Amino acid sequence: MNYKKLINELDKSKIPRHIAIIMDGNGRWAKKHKTKRINGHKEGVKAVRRIVETAVEAGVEYLTIYAFSTENWGRTKTEVSYLLKLIMDSLVKEIDELIKNNVNIRFIGSREKLDESYNKRVMETCKKSWKNTGLHLNVAMNYGGRKELLDAFNEILADARSGSKLDGEITEKIVSDYLYTAGMPEVDLVIRTSGEERLSNFLIWQSAYAEFWFTQTLWPDFSREEFIRAMLDFQQRKRRFGTR
Ligand code: IPE
C-alpha cells in the first residue's frame, strides 16, 4: 500500500510521542549485496532520510536514532573512522533540508573520545535548527545508556558537593533532569531492525516502559510503509504501566 494512504490510517490522537530506533543490519545488507560494509552504512543514511521525513509527516514529536554506540569503538579503525566521517558529512549535507522541514536536531551522547573540533562542528551545525518547533531529532552519537547514567550521577555528585543545589535525596525526576534527554518525554516505542532483539545499551532509563517492535528487515531496506506499520501496531497495544 502507498505510504500516504497508510499514514491516514494512523490515529492522530495516539501517535507515539517519542520513538527510538536501533538502526541495525548495515553490515549484513552489504554482505548480502556482496559489497563492502561501508557501502551498507552509506545506504543506511538514505533510510534515515526517509524515516525522518515520514516521522515529520506522521507528527511524531521526538525521534531518537542510534548512530554510534560507546561499544562501536571496538570495530576496526577503518570502519570507525568511516562512520564518524559519514555521520558528520550527512549532518552537514542534510541540515538545510532538515531546517526547511522544521526539524530541531541535536546529538546526544558522550563528548569524550571525539575530537573537540568534531564536537564543535556538530554543535555549530545543529544550533542552526534550534529555533525549529517541529520534530525533535536526536542523533545518539558515541552514546551508551550506562555512560549516560554515570555522567548524570557524577554531575549530581558534583552539584551536591558544591552545595549549590541538591541537598535532599536523589529522585527519579532529578536523574531524568541530568540525562542527555532532559526535558524530553520518555520513550514510547523502540524499533530495532535486522532481527536482533536487544537494547544494546540504548536509552536504558528512558525505555523503562516502552513498547518494543522488532523486524527482520535490514536497516537500509527499512521502508516508510514498515515504519508506519510499526506505529499502527503500537496503537493496538494496551499499555498498563503496572496497573490492571
Ligand atoms: C548498524 O549496522 C550501524 C551501526 C552499528 C553503526 P551494523 O554495522 O551493526 O550492521 P550488522 O549488525 O553488522 O549487520
Ligand code: IPE
Ligand atoms: C547497536 O547496534 C548500535 C547502533 C545501532 C549504533 P550494534 O550492531 O552495535 O549492536 P550489537 O553489537 O549487535 O548488540
Ligand code: MG
Ligand atoms: Mg549490528
